[in-house]
Amino acid sequence: MDDILPRAFYNQPTVDVARGLLGKLLVHGGTAGTIVETEAYLGGDDLASHSARGITPRTRVIFGPPGHAYVYLNYGIHECLNIVAEQEGAAGCVLIRAIEPVCGIELMRERRPGARKDRDLASGPGKLTAAMGITRALNGADVTRGPLTVRDRAPGRKFEIVTTPRIGITKCADWPLRYLLKSH
DNA sequence: CAATAGATCATCT
DNA sequence: GATGATCTATTGC
Numbered sequence: 001m002d003d004i005l006p007r008a009f010y011n012q013p014t015v016d017v018a019r020g021l022l023g024k025l026l027v028h029g030g031t032a033g034t035i036v037e038t039e040a041y042l043g044g045d046d047l048a049s050h051s052a053r054g055i056t057p058r059t060r061v062i063f064g065p066p067g068h069a070y071v072y073l074n075y076g077i078h079e080c081l082n083i084v085a086e087q088e089g090a091a092g093c094v095l096i097r098a099i100e101p102v103c104g105i106e107l108m109r110e111r112r113p114g115a116r117k118d119r120d121l122a123s124g125p126g127k128l129t130a131a132m133g134i135t136r137a138l139n140g141a142d143v144t145r146g147p148l149t150v151r152d153r154a155p156g157r158k159f160e161i162v163t164t165p166r167i168g169i170t171k172c173a174d175w176p177l178r179y180l181l182k183s184h
Numbered sequence: 185c186a187a188t189a190g191a192t193c194a195t196c197t
Numbered sequence: 198g199a200t201g202a203t204c205t206a207t208t209g210c
Contacts, residue, residue: 039202048202050195058195076192078203095202114205126203136194169202 003152007144010066010085014040014092017066017085018179021094022161025153029133031104033122034153035096036184039166040177041082043091047171051091061140062093069148071129071139078126081134083143083150097178098123101131108132125168159183 005024010017018040026033041049043062050072051062061070062084070082070093086092099122101108108121108131115121115131122128129135134148141148160182165174 041202050202053196056196072202073192073194074201075203076194076201080202082202097202124203130204166202 004144004149005152007065007067010083010143011087012085014042014085014094015177017083017092018094018177019161021083021096021150022179022181023154023157023159025102025151026096026099026128026132026148027103027151028138028148029104030107031132032102033099033128033132034102035098035150036100037096037098037178037180039095039097039179041093041095042177043086046175048166048169048173048175049091049093051093059091062091064088064140067142067144069138069141069143071134071136073136079129079135080125081129081138095125096128097125098180098184099128099132 018038021035021038024035026035043051051059055063065088066084068084070084071079073079081096082093084093101121112131122131138148143150162180162182163176164178166178
């Protein structure tokens with residue numbers, strides 16, 4: 001299928017990429033899910049972003065070319081999936097906060113023994129990576145070509161997007177950079 | 185049902 | 198040695 005989003009899609013302002021990713025299909029490891037919640041992390045003045053302090057061995061991916069995955073481990077137990085936006089040399093990435101399982105739900109249940117209900121399978125940054133089998137091995141992977149891809153599920157259809165302050169962070173938490181589908 | 189504490193490790197100072 | 202873009206289990210009404 002050639003409905004994989006082209007690299008040009010990611011080569012634009014982080015905020016536009018974050019909104020554009022909503023309603024898209026995230027595919028990996030025999031599972032797939034609709035992206036229903038994202039969060040934008042800028043560079044420079046955005047102190048909440050890992051890239052705020054400049055390039056480090058960990059954050060170099062964020063400054064690299066767009067359309068790549070940035071996966072990191074936080075709190076020692078959970079991994080979070082980001083997709084790099086902006087052109088090469090500029091910092092900017094989109095955190096995928098939640099998806100709605102579409103394919104491979106049985107597989108997700110296996111990978112998440114603790115989840116009682118289907119809606120909890122991937123309703124959080126750490127949960128969706130666990131459910132879809134995403135690990136740091138995918139850090140730097142090309143999202144337009146590789147084991148991890150993002151596709152356009154319903155071309156032409158418009159979704160109603162809600163904007164709210166970011167959550168789960170200790171700095172700049174009130175910046176309105178969190179986006180989610182209204183249906184949620 | 186709401187609030188709180190604990191788990192656990194890569195990365196940076 | 199401190200910190201963190203989280204999740205889950207447990208406790209208390």
